[in-house]
Amino acid sequence: xxxxxxxxxxxxxxxxxxxxxxxxxxxxxxxxxxxxxxxxxxxxxxxxxxxxxxxxxxxxxxxxxxxxxxxxxxxxxxxxxxxxxxxxxxxxxxxxxxxxxxxxxxxxxxxxxxxxxxxxxxxxxxxxxxxxxxxxxxxxxxxxxxxxxxxxxxxxxxxxxxxxxxxxxxxxxxxxxxxxxxxxxxxxxxxxxxxxxxxxxxxxxxxxxxxxxxxxxxxxxxxxxxxxxxxx
Amino acid sequence: xxxxxxxxxxxxxxxxxxxxxxxxxxxxxxxxxxxxxxxxxxxxxxxxxxxxxxxxxxxxxxxxxxxxxxxxxxxxxxxxxxxxxxxxxxxxxxxxxxxxxxxxxxxxxxxxxxxxxxxxxxxxxxxxxxxxxxxxxxxxxxxxxxxxxxxxxxxxxxxxxxxxxxxxxxxxxxxxxxxxxxxxxxxxxxxxxxxxxxxxxxxxxxxxxxxxxxxxxxxxxxxxxxxxxxxx
DNA sequence: ACCTGAACACCGTTCAAGT
DNA sequence: ACCTGAACACCGTTCAAGT
Numbered sequence: 001x002x003x004x005x006x007x008x009x010x011x012x013x014x015x016x017x018x019x020x021x022x023x024x025x026x027x028x029x030x031x032x033x034x035x036x037x038x039x040x041x042x043x044x045x046x047x048x049x050x051x052x053x054x055x056x057x058x059x060x061x062x063x064x065x066x067x068x069x070x071x072x073x074x075x076x077x078x079x080x081x082x083x084x085x086x087x088x089x090x091x092x093x094x095x096x097x098x099x100x101x102x103x104x105x106x107x108x109x110x111x112x113x114x115x116x117x118x119x120x121x122x123x124x125x126x127x128x129x130x131x132x133x134x135x136x137x138x139x140x141x142x143x144x145x146x147x148x149x150x151x152x153x154x155x156x157x158x159x160x161x162x163x164x165x166x167x168x169x170x171x172x173x174x175x176x177x178x179x180x181x182x183x184x185x186x187x188x189x190x191x192x193x194x195x196x197x198x199x200x201x202x203x204x205x206x207x208x209x210x211x212x213x214x215x216x217x218x219x220x221x222x223x224x225x226x227x228x229x230x231x232x
Numbered sequence: 233x234x235x236x237x238x239x240x241x242x243x244x245x246x247x248x249x250x251x252x253x254x255x256x257x258x259x260x261x262x263x264x265x266x267x268x269x270x271x272x273x274x275x276x277x278x279x280x281x282x283x284x285x286x287x288x289x290x291x292x293x294x295x296x297x298x299x300x301x302x303x304x305x306x307x308x309x310x311x312x313x314x315x316x317x318x319x320x321x322x323x324x325x326x327x328x329x330x331x332x333x334x335x336x337x338x339x340x341x342x343x344x345x346x347x348x349x350x351x352x353x354x355x356x357x358x359x360x361x362x363x364x365x366x367x368x369x370x371x372x373x374x375x376x377x378x379x380x381x382x383x384x385x386x387x388x389x390x391x392x393x394x395x396x397x398x399x400x401x402x403x404x405x406x407x408x409x410x411x412x413x414x415x416x417x418x419x420x421x422x423x424x425x426x427x428x429x430x431x432x433x434x435x436x437x438x439x440x441x442x443x444x445x446x447x448x449x450x451x452x453x454x455x456x457x458x459x460x461x462x463x464x
Numbered sequence: 465a466c467c468t469g470a471a472c473a474c475c476g477t478t479c480a481a482g483t
Numbered sequence: 484a485c486c487t488g489a490a491c492a493c494c495g496t497t498c499a500a501g502t
Contacts, residue, residue, distance in 0.1 A: 015485085015486080016485080016486085038474085038475065038476085039475085039476060039477085040474085040475075040476085048486075048487090049486070049487050049488075050476085050477090050487090051477080051478085051479095051486075051487060051488085052485075052486050052487070054476095054477075054478090055484080055485055055486070056485095059476075059477075060476065060477090108344055111343065111344075111389060112340055112343075112344070118410075118411055118412070118415070118416065121411070121416055121419050122415075124419060125415070125416050125417075125418055125419050128418035128419060128422055129417075129418045132418060132421075132422075138421070138422045138424070138425040139425050141418075141422060141425070142422055142425040142426055143433070143434055143437040143438070146390065146434045146437075146438065147383075147387075147434070147437060147438030147441055149386070149390060150383055150386035150387040150389075150390055150438055151379075151382055151383050151386055151438075152386065153385075153386035153389055153390065154381070154382035154383055154384065154385035154386025154387070154389065155379075155382040155386070157343060157382075157385055157386065157389065158378065158381060158382055158385065178350075179350055179353070180350070183350070183357070184350065184353055184357050185357075185361075186357055186360035186361045186364060186373075187353050187356055187357050187360060189364075189370070190360055190364075190370045190373060190374055192370070193370040193371050193373070193374040194356075194374055196371075201375070202375055202378045202379070205375040205378075205379060206375070206378065206379030206382055206383075209379055209442060209445035209446065209449065210441060210442065210445065212445050212448065213441035213442065213444050213445035213448075214441065216444065216445075216448065217441065217444075247466085247467080248466080248467085270493085270494065270495085271494085271495060271496085272493085272494075272495085280467075280468090281467070281468050281469075282468090282495085282496090283467075283468060283469085283496080283497085283498095284466075284467050284468070286495095286496075286497090287465080287466055287467070288466095291495075291496075292495065292496090465502095466501105466502085467500105467501085467502080468499105468500085468501075468502100469498105469499100469500085469501100470497105470498090470499095470500100471496105471497085471498085471499105472495105472496085472497080472498100473494100473495095473496090473497105474493100474494075474495080474496100475492100475493070475494055475495095476491105476492095476493080476494095477490105477491085477492090477493100478489105478490085478491080478492105479488105479489090479490085479491100480487105480488095480489095480490105481486105481487085481488085481489100482485105482486080482487075482488100483484095483485085483486080483487100
């Protein structure tokens with residue numbers, strides 16, 4: 001039995017690995033924000049010299065890519081082919097929300113960096129799977145996937161805090177909040193509703209809209225008999 | 233007549249203004265990317281010393297905020313209250329697409345920075361205006377606005393190149409493109425459709441879904457007689 | 465009020481040297 | 484193969500001095 005173990009490699013547990021470096025970077029980002037991340041900081045966190053990092057990661061940009069990859073890899077993607085495709089779509093988009101909640105600050109990096117490894121295609125695979133299972137053809141499935149991604153990304157970007165773009169930044173509590181009533185009548189009029197910020201409900205509202213539209217499209221194609229698995 | 237001109241201020245045209253600085257920053261970003269932007273670079277572009285910038289802008293972060301503001305201010309927001317609200321919504325979201333096309337690289341900053349001035353509320357105002365004109369109540373109007381923003385942001389983020397998240401990064405032209413067929417069957421099967429990247433059509437497809445869902449919601453509320461201008 | 469040179473405390477990254 | 488000290492060319496920002 002022992003003979004089977006041909007190489008008893010000394011297993012000198014590696015002081016540094018790409019994994020450990022990425023992990024440390026994620027921790028630092030969640031603690032101090034993306035701007036606070038530095039190669040020197042990561043090295044200090046790991047108790048090594050800065051330059052040691054470069055044995056495992058070519059540069060900072062590659063490290064950030066690793067961070068994006070790590071976050072997406074951490075997505076808990078559901079997959080129950082027996083459910084209606086609308087529920088599967090819902091679950092997929094919600095998975096974005098979950099990971100954005102767990103890594104709010106690292107999420108910015110997912111938004112702004114490419115992911116070169118297959119891991120980055122996992123969400124796309126799931127989206128394509130559920131769309132084509134519903135009977136949409138290839139072209140439509142790809143478009144559905146991209147639309148779902150767009151909403152998932154945008155909703156999460158707003159929620160994470162960056163890019164709350166153009167909304168409720170200055171909760172107007174009294175009067176016009178310094179706003180010109182002629183230019184912003186509705187913002188002023190709806191100040192109470194704008195102030196009541198409930199991301200969960202907002203997110204689900206938009207998601208419902210999307211899913212409903214998807215379902216309507218599905219019924220329409222069904223009725224027409226077209227759009228079905230043309231590939232088969 | 234000349235007497236009316238009480239102060240013949242020497243009009244020493246300002247060497248430096250916040251405007252000029254922001255403008256230079258936008259130019260540099262569009263030319264060399266966000267990462268390439270430095271205070272020193274901006275100063276050089278304007279032919280002044282670096283520290284002179286600090287007389288008009290407190291720090292780099294504030295300058296970036298100025299950039300975001302500039303881009304949003306440049307949005308050409310349509311406003312024809314006579315059109316159906318669906319068309320108005322469509323036009324509003326398309327305005328995002330337009331500005332993202334004009335300032336693709338600066339757009340990243342709009343995504344990741346807050347905008348503190350009223351300018352940042354312009355799109356929100358328009359969205360609220362069209363939703364409430366359609367008869368949605370305040371709470372619903374706010375949610376519609378946020379859902380529209382989410383899609384507009386997400387779609388543009390994907391298109392601008394950053395955060396094409398999870399899609400068509402490595403156009404698979406032959407075989408499985410190094411992908412595990414067991415893990416990515418649909419990505420591989422739909423490779424041709426994924427490779428055919430037509431942002432315009434993708435964008436409009438998702439937008440149609442959204443608008444249609446909005447219209448369906450509208451008809452439903454109309455039929456129920458509820459959801460109407462409850463505020464009145 | 466606005467511009468600036470010099471300086472400070474940081475960056476990311478390279479090189480040559482160690483083991 | 485992996486770790487490292489010293490060094491380089493940059494950063495953003497502050498200060499004290501100019502006008």
